[in-house]
Amino acid sequence: METGMTPAEIETLFDRGDAGYVFARWGRPLAPVVFGVQEQTLGVIKGAFEAIVALAGHNMAEVDPELGSNVMVFFLRDWDELLAVPDLAHMLGDLPDLVARLNGGDASQYRTFRFDDGGAIRAAFVFLRMRGALAEMAAEDLALSQAVQVMLLWSDQAFAEVSPLAVAHGQTILRPEIAGVIRAAYDPVMPAAARDASHALRLSARLAAGEGAQ
Incomplete structure (x- = not known):
């Protein structure tokens, strides 16, 4: 199953408007x-x-x-x-x-x-x-x-329009792309906090690496 997200899509999950990119786990x-x-x-x-x-x-x-x-x-x-x-x-x-x-x-x-x-x-x-x-x-x-x-410290708008959950085969599940972001965010090589949007690039790379290992 394709669970990847582009850096721009990931960035929106942690973009807090005037405060900019704010990530924390x-x-x-x-x-x-x-x-x-x-x-x-x-x-x-x-x-x-x-x-x-x-x-x-x-x-x-x-x-x-x-x-x-x-x-x-x-x-x-x-x-x-x-x-x-x-x-x-x-x-x-x-x-x-x-x-x-x-x-x-x-x-x-x-x-x-x-x-x-x-x-x-x-x-x-x-x-x-x-x-x-x-x-x-x-x-x-x-x-x-x-x-x-x-x-994670998601943006206050991260799930305003689309829930982090989805329905598959009659059961409620966590959306695969959101599950992938959580796994990537807790990779030991990733920082516990970040204020630069380049962090979204690193998350995207971890997502791609995780898919390649499946």
């Missing part, structure tokens, strides 16, 4: 925790993270030695619920302003990241307001989509 194992779901859903979400982390050739951990949990996923019915979460304002800063912006924009999801001194991802916060289309998604599909979007 995790520099430590992922230690996720999930709030606001039933027990049976926890296994689905954990399984999705395990699958994407394995795809990347990266690692998961029960506990992050510095932060305890470094991926926090919150399922909500209303953004105002965030105001009642203990210590969240300490982690996110001006929480009332954030909640006001999310309500004003009628947002369905929000992600924010923290980085180490080298620019690699050290923590991620994911907030999902379970209404509309998001609430109608199958749990497996929603979990897989969120795991993909946490694995």
Whole structure:
């Protein structure tokens, strides 16, 4: 199956407008925790993270030695619920302003990241307001989509028009070209962070090398 992407196509996945090209991957194992779901859903979400982390050739951990949990996923019915979460304002800063912006924009999801001194991802916060289309998604599909979007610092427009998922033979799968980018991004020869678009050329080359090895 052809999974290659041109450097220009890859560049758009990490182009943050005025900020230019901004790439980052995790520099430590992922230690996720999930709030606001039933027990049976926890296994689905954990399984999705395990699958994407394995795809990347990266690692998961029960506990992050510095932060305890470094991926926090919150399922909500209303953004105002965030105001009642203990210590969240300490982690996110001006929480009332954030909640006001999310309500004003009628947002369905929000992600924010923290980085180490080298620019690699050290923590991620994911907030999902379970209404509309998001609430109608199958749990497996929603979990897989969120795991993909946490694995790299994608552009905020990377999946605005085309989902990272696709349907093949009646089953939802990760789009092969996106899977290829994740694998290439976690190749040990690649940097954990990059701010130059020439990085997209290197990713494209790793993709081509991976296809040639299949």
